Amino acid sequence: MKKSKPPLEFTIPIITALMALTGSVLGALLVAKLEQSNWKERFQIEHQKTILIKRTELIERTSLLLSNSSLMEALETNIQGHIEIIKINQKCLDSIKVEPCQTEIDHNLPERLGRERFSINSDLSSTLTLVSVYFGPKTREALKAIISDPWKSNHQDRQALISAMAGELNSPPSPPMNLLD
Numbered sequence: 264m265k266k267s268k269p270p271l272e273f274t275i276p277i278i279t280a281l282m283a284l285t286g287s288v289l290g291a292l293l294v295a296k297l298e299q300s301n302w303k304e305r306f307q308i309e310h311q312k313t314i315l316i317k318r319t320e321l322i323e324r325t326s327l328l329l330s331n332s333s334l335m336e337a338l339e340t341n342i343q344g345h346i347e348i349i350k351i352n353q354k355c356l357d358s359i360k361v362e363p364c365q366t367e368i369d370h371n372l373p374e375r376l377g378r379e380r381f382s383i384n385s386d387l388s389s390t391l392t393l394v395s396v397y398f399g400p401k402t403r404e405a406l407k408a409i410i411s412d413p414w415k416s417n418h419q420d421r422q423a424l425i426s427a428m429a430g431e432l433n434s435p436p437s438p439p440m441n442l443l444d
Contacts, residue, residue, distance in 0.1 A: 315432065318397050322428045325394060328387045329421045335414045338380045342373045349373075387413060394424075399434050402427040 409416035
């Protein structure tokens with residue numbers, strides 16, 4: 264027995280329906296692919312924007328903190344001076360002297376100044392750690408020059424760090440360095 268061909272009137276609508284189905288599936292796939300690509304681009308732009316904002320904040324914060332070196336020296340001098348005054352006063356009180364000793368001394372002042380110094384040191388330490396995470400090799404190299412004692416580093420080394428950070432503001436991020444190296 265011979266199979267008969269379907270009439271032409273059924274073939275054309277079936278072929279048209281298959282072509283329409285294929286076109287809509289391909290169109291949907293193309294739109295999905297383009298949307299995925301668009302989403303990736305938006306994500307990358309948002310990521311770069313976030314890094315740029317964070318880097319700008321870190322430059323400002325680092326600059327501000329490193330400008331506190333005179334304050335840190337003054338805090339240390341005041342702490343040591345006040346400790347000496349307390350020791351002298353204690354010796355005076357311990358000895359039998361006719362002349363009066365200075366008794367109105369704020370014994371808590373060194374502790375308060377020490378806490379302020381600790382707070383500034385902690386803030387600088389965390390900031391420099393973030394600098395090593397968010398910036399690249401030039402900044403990390405400049406950071407090595409001041410990391411051992413930022414308060415005693417010279418002005419040129421501190422300025423070199425800020426300049427390196429500004430130079431790498433728009434560069435892509437790289438893996439963080441180990442500050443203990």
